[in-house]
Amino acid sequence: MKINYVVKRTIKLCIFCLFCVQIGLAQNSDQEQIRKIYDVALTKSKSYDWLNYLSNQIGGRLSGSIQAQQAVNYTKAELDSLGLDKVWLQPVMVPKWVRGIPEFAYFETSPGVTTNVPITALGGSVATPPNGVKSEVIEVQGIEELVTLGEAKIKGKIVFYNRPMDPTEINTFSAYSGCVDQRYAGAMEAAKYGAIGIIVRSMNLRLDDYPHTGSMSYGELKESEKIPAAAISTNAAELLSTSLKLNPSIKFYFKQNCKEFPDVESYNVVGEIKGSTHPEEIIVVGGHLDSWDLGDGSHDDGAGCVQSMDVLYILKKIGYKPKRTIRVVLFMNEENGLRGGTEYARVAAENNENHIFGLESDSGGFSPRGFTFDGPDSSFEKIKSWKDLFEPYLIHLFQKGGSGADIGPLKNDKITLAGLRPDSQRYFDHHHAENDTFEHVNKRELELGTATMASLVYLVDKYGLLP
Amino acid sequence: MKINYVVKRTIKLCIFCLFCVQIGLAQNSDQEQIRKIYDVALTKSKSYDWLNYLSNQIGGRLSGSIQAQQAVNYTKAELDSLGLDKVWLQPVMVPKWVRGIPEFAYFETSPGVTTNVPITALGGSVATPPNGVKSEVIEVQGIEELVTLGEAKIKGKIVFYNRPMDPTEINTFSAYSGCVDQRYAGAMEAAKYGAIGIIVRSMNLRLDDYPHTGSMSYGELKESEKIPAAAISTNAAELLSTSLKLNPSIKFYFKQNCKEFPDVESYNVVGEIKGSTHPEEIIVVGGHLDSWDLGDGSHDDGAGCVQSMDVLYILKKIGYKPKRTIRVVLFMNEENGLRGGTEYARVAAENNENHIFGLESDSGGFSPRGFTFDGPDSSFEKIKSWKDLFEPYLIHLFQKGGSGADIGPLKNDKITLAGLRPDSQRYFDHHHAENDTFEHVNKRELELGTATMASLVYLVDKYGLLP
CATH class of the missing domain: 3.50.30.30 (Glucose Oxidase; domain 1)
Incomplete structure (x- = not known):
């Protein structure tokens, strides 16, 4: 009886040790991957150059404007150049209001x-x-x-x-x-x-x-x-x-x-890397391509667009092969209609697509502080278990809360929706005003946001969430 | 025996409950006080106006310059106007290098x-x-x-x-x-x-x-x-x-x-509120008044000076009567000599003063993220137990680390020295350069830093640290 007990204890201990080693290895490899993501983001990422183009070569991109169309063409071409598995334009009718x-x-x-x-x-x-x-x-x-x-x-x-x-x-x-x-x-x-x-x-x-x-x-x-x-x-x-x-x-x-004209056709810009083992599970990362017309829309939401594009670029750059399908969506018409977000969710439902996770960056390109999450408790608990991996990057905020307007229409009882939460103190100094311009975006802050998003997308892809 | 046991258990339980209530009340009252500190900092503080004057009416304040002397006079007069218990100038010889x-x-x-x-x-x-x-x-x-x-x-x-x-x-x-x-x-x-x-x-x-x-x-x-x-x-x-x-x-x-001239006399600017029950225990909060000459020294370290002055102003404004002596010190000559910090510590030792805590803000006026601490483990553990009180203000960083150059000379085996840690991403864009100027300081970020410092000083004063 006693020996039996000792044997049982020993076996339990061994299993426990193996388990610890496994967790340790997984953590180690995650730590390394995330370090790689941040290193690439801070040295070789494309966000800042893309934003420079969107802001200074194109400018404010109000829905239905020539600039909005130029932004569609530009980001489509840039996504095409990344060697993704598929890049396409999703048509959507948008309002056209002119100042x-x-x-x-x-x-x-x-x-x-x-x-x-x-x-x-x-x-x-x-x-x-x-x-x-x-x-x-x-x-x-x-x-x-x-x-x-x-x-x-x-x-x-x-x-x-x-x-x-x-x-x-x-x-x-x-x-x-x-x-x-x-x-x-x-x-x-x-x-x-x-x-x-x-x-x-x-x-x-x-x-x-x-x-x-x-x-x-x-x-x-x-x-x-x-x-x-x-x-x-x-x-x-x-x-x-x-x-x-x-x-x-x-x-x-x-x-x-000012004057309202009839609706015109515009587009969501979409690109994806197909998942290797669960291609039917879709992870969306995005921002909105339209902006108000007064400034050049650098913080709202040029930043979110280039960060989202960069998430896919960086994951490719570190050689990561996603298990699930990772899709970047640059939504059209968040500001005055939400037509892009609505249309994207409609088409997704029509095609019976299974979106497991959505992440939006639409709170400015400032120093990232963390995320807020809207989804099932079990998924939130799983995500919270990754929090320590973000500590070295001064990412502390993992809270329940809103996500982003454009991914909102994807909401159901299984999906987890998340919003990147940058430092908010300066955001409303620039929001929707003439001084929402490129020089108010700091390159490193933008890139740290990108890396933080890419790290979370990496973890969700690797470990999955509620399907 | 059994009854005795029950009685003992009941008494223990009662004591425990009373203890919990007490802790709860203390926490509640701390929560309320800290909320008041942040409210006053964000609505009625003086940091931003003071910094405007230091930066735009005086400008770069290199040791030995006229501007450095103007800054001494100005901050002395402002401290005088706050109704502190004592305000004085501490003479110190400083280098005079001219570009x-x-x-x-x-x-x-x-x-x-x-x-x-x-x-x-x-x-x-x-x-x-x-x-x-x-x-x-x-x-x-x-x-x-x-x-x-x-x-x-x-x-x-x-x-x-x-x-x-x-x-x-x-x-x-x-x-x-x-x-x-x-x-x-x-x-x-x-x-x-x-x-x-x-x-x-x-x-x-x-x-x-x-x-x-x-x-x-x-x-x-x-x-x-x-x-x-x-x-x-x-x-x-x-x-x-x-x-x-x-x-x-x-x-x-x-x-x-450029040319080095003989040393000239300058001053640390000092003000204090005398402690009501432990006046001999001194808490120092400070920044350095000198700056380089190229910009106006707003981030380095006008911000730290006005924040430190504001700590005393805000504690007075909320009607808090400190138990210990709270002293603001605006150190002269951090940049090219550290003479002010050295002299302050020398005089403190000469007078057998008992400094229990020093806090410096000299990392820019950006959004505060937390503190680093240099001192005995037991004091650090005590401070860490207050961490949750800062969570609503998005202050997450409580780590061991450096404090500030000016308070460094106070180091001994009992004192705890701390540094405010604002977001560091933009700091070196401006550090020691022509563009370290007022317009790059955000009012709310500066005020949040002040409130974060005042809250920590309040807790240290209320609960004490190693004497």
Whole structure:
């Protein structure tokens, strides 16, 4: 009985040791592969040169624009040059909204005494009448205030939404979420009370002179009920607010001649490496190729596109042969329609494709801090067990949370969706504004993001997730 | 016996519960205090305005310069205005090295065919002869190569140190450490082999046109043996290296008229809040007030100075009464002498002061990632037990490591020294160069650093460390 016990213990111990050695070897090899990924990313990657081209040779890439088409052609050609197993364009109809000539605005403290202020039409807004609109301004801190004020105080006026982003939020995306309803639904709601236009404080934590555009919706309003909507820079918003306190009868004037055209055809750009043993399991990594028109879209989301392309390039470069199919998707029209993401998921469902994992980079090209995940708990636990492998690269954040707008439509009860989470502090200084430009992207920060994404894709491919 | 046991168990359980409640309350109250610290830092702190003044109204603050004295006066006056218990200047003699008129350099591929290149004299270097020096160049990858080459190949030439910082290091300070011997000791070593001058590739991971200065030493060389030393921009270093491969007989010319003057008196600026229950235990928080002269010293180390001042301001602002004495020290002359740090420690020893903790911020005003610690294991374990309190602020790094040059001289076997560790990726793009300027500091990143420092100082003050 005792001997039996000793034998049993010894066998158990041996099994345990073998198990440890195996885990050790796997960890070692993973450590080495990830080190290789970071080394290649920091010395031989293509992200930064690609982004330079997208930003400086092409520029802002609003859906339906010539630049968006140039970006499709350029990234398709670059993916073609990587020797992937398949590269293709996936057609999708997208909205075509055009800003027209630069907007113009001022406020008038007494007849003839005017102060020009920087504004930008919100994406999707209607134009003002050709001579602009001019009226008294009513400042509010949010949509709910309209109810209290009522039609009597709003009718015929311009509503000025001035609730700032909350500076005490550590994650600036939370501060953005707490404000963006003013931009998205502000015009629709103010129109119901008879406002003739709206001005929204830019979604920017910094006080500066850049107005920030972004998408908006008129909901179910009829064409005749739509009112023009523009964003004003944070500095000008502060100035206007102060001036209104001194003189509530200030008049605001603005003029914009933006226009919505019929939808046009555009494309998602897709490339893949076929999996060697589970080709039917698909891992998607992507960003969105369209951008707003004011800057060159370097952070939003040129960075995410070139990082995603580079994930495939780097995995090839280190000689890794994926077991599963790894696909890069550059989505079209995230900013004002999400048509690319929606179409990609529709086609995937139509073809009965089995997507096990999606990773999007759409939070800027800043120093990566980690990921947030949206998927089954068991998959999240598995991913969390890899966290230590990222420690040497100062990647600490592995949390449940959102992923990315474009991969969102792939959501079901099995897939895990993830978002790269770079440092968020500077993001809204540039987001949707004229200063979202290449010189504000740091090469190493961009490359570290790429390496972090490639490392996670490598681990998901090697060990799999819920099918 | 049994009843006795039950009673004992019950008592133990009660004590345990009380203990848990107490810990819970302490944690809660710490959570609340830290939340307050971050809220005040992100909404009412003074760091950014102070830095604006230091950078834009004063500018580069090289030891012994008028600007350094202006910085002493300004920060002293600002500390005076905070209502601390004591503010004073601590005299210290500092070196006075002056750059003189701008340096000039070119390389000549054939007689009369020249390419101008951006250089900057290293701090402490001697001047060239009035008409400059001109000679053939010998490129090396490091000091050890001089031994192999020997005097025959070096004598009469300019040595060009061109080993780049290693891009695969994740922490850029490690890449810096791996290279900086070329700058610090390059001239001293090359002079021994008869070189007539040295040019060092700038300590910069980015390819750009900014030369980066920094300290150097001639060791024991006699005045007559000293040779002039300058840094060249990374772009120009690449160009020179490529050109030398095509034509090894290229001549390099440079001219600089920098000069060392006798030492002058300057000051550490010190302010403190007296501890209420352990006033004899001193906690120091600081940065260095001097900077190089090319930029305005915003990241190195204006940021650390204003953050340190703000730690005391914020603790006062939230109404916290420290148990121990909390002292801010703005050290003079970190860059080219460390005289301020040395003098501060000397005076502290002379006065038998008991410093229990020192925290320095001298790694730029970027997004904080955590701290490194140098001190007894038991203190490190205690500090690590507070790590979870920092998690909501995305502060993850609590590691053993270096602290800061200025607080280094306080080192003994009881004190814990710590360094704030911000994201390091962009630091060496600006370090000691013309582009270390205010616009490259992000307000929120600076303030988050301040809050992170204040939170740690609060915890050390409240719970103490090894006395």
